[in-house]
Amino acid sequence: MKATVKSFIEHAMIALYPRTDALPGIEDAGISEFLDRYREESTLLMWLGLIAGAFAFIASPILTVHWPLPSFLLPARVLDEHAHRVTSSQLYLLRQAIFLIKLAAGLCWGAHPAVRAHFAMAPYAPDPGTWRAS
């Protein structure tokens, strides 16, 4: 069940930040490890938000590209169109749910060294995650 939920989230994120000729996609940016870390470190509410966003993405092609199928069954071209249109849905709550998943995905994709290098930015140093303990 957990693996299925994670694969749904990955599906939505990969559709939102796909690999292109110009840039690596989120699937090249360690998305699986990122989601494991996100699940462990973020709050339950944030994880539930991602799940809600993924399900909203999967269930909404009927509203965007008018295909009565879950998004993971769409042909690649139609899926890409869905990924674009769903971010500007007329339904505010759907838009917000997608924004949340797009934000989380952006944290993964945008921190990838190859992506940053493309935009003349140095790679991030590791986040130490430390604090003053005494």
Place this chain on the structure above:
Amino acid sequence: MSHVAFRERGEDLRLEADYVVVGSGAGGAAAAVTLARSGAEVAIIEAGAWRDPEDYPSSTYGAMRDLFDDWGTQLARGRALWPIVQARTVGGTTVINSAICVRTPGDIFAQWQRERGIEGLAERVWAHQDTLERELRVEEVPEPARGNSNRLAMLGASRAGYDSHWIRRYVAGCEGTGQCLQGCKKTRKQSTNLNYVPEVLARGGHVVSSAPVKRVAIEGRRAIGVRGRFEHPRTKAWGADFFVRARRAVVVAASVTHSPALLERSGVRSPALGKYFRAHPGTGVFGIYDEPVDTNTGATQGWASTAFRADPGLKLETLSIPFEMVASRLSGGGARLIERLREYRHLCMWCHAVRAESVGTVRNGLFDKPVVRYGLDREDMLRFRQGMILLAKTHFAAGAKKILPGIHGMPYELGPDQVSLLEDAPLDPRAYIAILSHLFGGCVMGTDPRDAVTDARGRVHGYDGLVVADASVIPSNLGVNPQHTIMALAMAFAEDLASE
């Protein structure tokens, strides 16, 4: 001196000091250091961990995890859901903000006197602001650290014919790394974890970190200390209980959202508690330029204009948000989003902060999370839209070839001859991706206990030994960045407290 960090269950902490200060941000640290300088023993209780510059994160993910309150996911609930960004670390929001220093405008004190009977604060606040500017080495953004975005904004404002300026900040010798949001690893930004908090320790005080306060302990009508439970900085697991007794007073400076919620769950009775929440809602407009702007370099915020503070009620600023946030901020998804992001080096975002007149509320919610209800009325949305038009015109005056308004229902990009389309932009807040950047109220001050939580010295009406010293006491919208006002007010309140 002592610093007590997270403690496991069973290692309960009992501590006593003359004054207990809840929160270590702009208000808490300024109040604490003032009390410590008077010779008192002060204990600062901070919900977040103490992270030194070598502990600061590099990535935006790390900043949200390590420095932001609740990962930055706190939302104001209204017609739209707009985020409230605050920090949860020793130093509070001064660690993650742009350290902008603006003296309290004189008209604000006149308004407070007229509307709330508050007198005699102006000269004292300005005197403390003199001290703050000296001690925290306030300076204008130096030329080498300005970066292209700030320079373009200055050029645009000049060509558009309105006054603007390089921002003065609590930053000494800015290197322009564009990392204000993640904490300044170069230690140039003078966040309070680098100066006033260590000074309190050096003067024999205490800092208890990773220690969210659950309740102010009140006996009869007197505050006698605070209770809470440690929270692990990484796992968020609960640790030991703590009780810190205050021999003389408890100073609450936990932020506009947390201070009213803390007083509410502590049983403080006031008809004004949680009311008069105000904010500077704002959003940004991207400009696209022919030449690379590389907005990630240079001061995060180096340019501003207060020319429209009185009419229509706006402040304009540059703001370089991290690349990861730009990725989610641009509309679209899939291959078209990636195509749009390819222009990143040519983009820069300038934003507005609306001096909104709308008011909301703050209440204590489930699991002690503050619940903010707030929405903009039509007049404020008109200001909001007007701000976007001004930003668009400034971009084009600076030479932008296109702007990205980011408004739902409008074209993705607009050219110079399409600015007039913004005049018909929707007034529905749900059409915008916005943020509440500066917060005020919830424990507002005033002379009438029926309409104010504290008096003009921050003392909670009807209670002894209980003072509020953060932006929650501010009863109006300043129209300028509030850190300088918060710190100076906190110092004035602490000075009064120490002299009692």
